[in-house]
Amino acid sequence: MVIAAGHYRRVTRLPAILAILGALLAATSAAASADDADVLVQAGHQGRPASCAPLHVKACNLGTGASGERERDWTPIVADEAARVLRAHGYTVIRRPADYAEQDTARAAVFLHFDGAVTCASGASVGFPDTTSRAFVDAWEKRYLAFFPYRFVGENFTENEHRYYGFRKVDAPEKLLIEFGEMTCPAQFAWMQPRLRQLGDTVATFLMERLPR
Ligand SMILES: [Zn+2]
Known part of the structure; x- marks a missing residue:
């Protein structure tokens, strides 16, 4: 016993x-x-599908594509350029792919995407949670729509944009999902394809204006 x-x-x-x-x-x-920086830049769909299983992502959205080009190959080009410019100006940047384990803190977070739709039914758009300021959204729309010559289809025009999973992975007062345009629309595709770095520069310039040092 x-x-x-x-x-x-x-x-x-x-x-x-x-x-x-x-x-x-x-x-x-x-x-x-956990990481802490001025800005978090996420490249939409980057690293998928490989990252989904290890990080238990059930809705493994691979993104759109057209003419042999994939959204998940374009978003890292834009994100890397935005991060490069921000760092060159002394900003600290957390650069994330689609899936990662960390929970971050930043002054602002941007999530970069290109849209896919029934041919030319879409265009540029933005998504954001209710906590993002009106001034932040307005500043992006004003800057980008002065550059992008096609349609702006709206704000939070899908639930996926309004409740993007990436918003929950960062503690930041300003969070914005950016859809630069529609890859599946040939005219928009042709305009965007040679301008991926310029899109990154535009994101960086916008962020530096909104986050004065
Ligand atoms: Zn996407």
């Missing part, structure tokens, strides 16, 4: 200790993986 009781205690205590250790380790690694 004594041996049995002792054995019983040992096997019940060990998992309890492991659970505490596990919780401590989880808290430590969560703190270590």
Whole structure:
């Protein structure tokens, strides 16, 4: 009986200790993986589909594409250029792909996409949570629509834009999902394809204006 009781205690205590250790380790690694910067720039769909299974992403949206070009190859070009310009001006940047484990903090976060639709039914648009300021949204629309010569189809025009999963992964007062235009519309595609870096420059200029140092 004594041996049995002792054995019983040992096997019940060990998992309890492991659970505490596990919780401590989880808290430590969560703190270590959180990042803090002026700006978070996410390239929409970048890294998919490979990143979906390890990060338990069920809705593994691979993005749109047209004429042999994929949205998920375009968004990193724009995001890298925006990050490069911001860093060159002394801003700290967290550059994220579609899926990642970290929870970040930033002054502003932008999520970059191109749209796909029934040919030429779409155009540029933006999505944002209710916490993003009107001034931030207006400043982007004013700047981008002076550059982009096609349709602006609206704000939060789909639930996916309004409730984008990336918004929950960063603590930032200003969050904006940017759809630069419709890849599946040949005219918009032809205009955007040679201007991917310019789109990144436009995002960087906008952010620097909104986030004075
Ligand atoms: Zn997209």
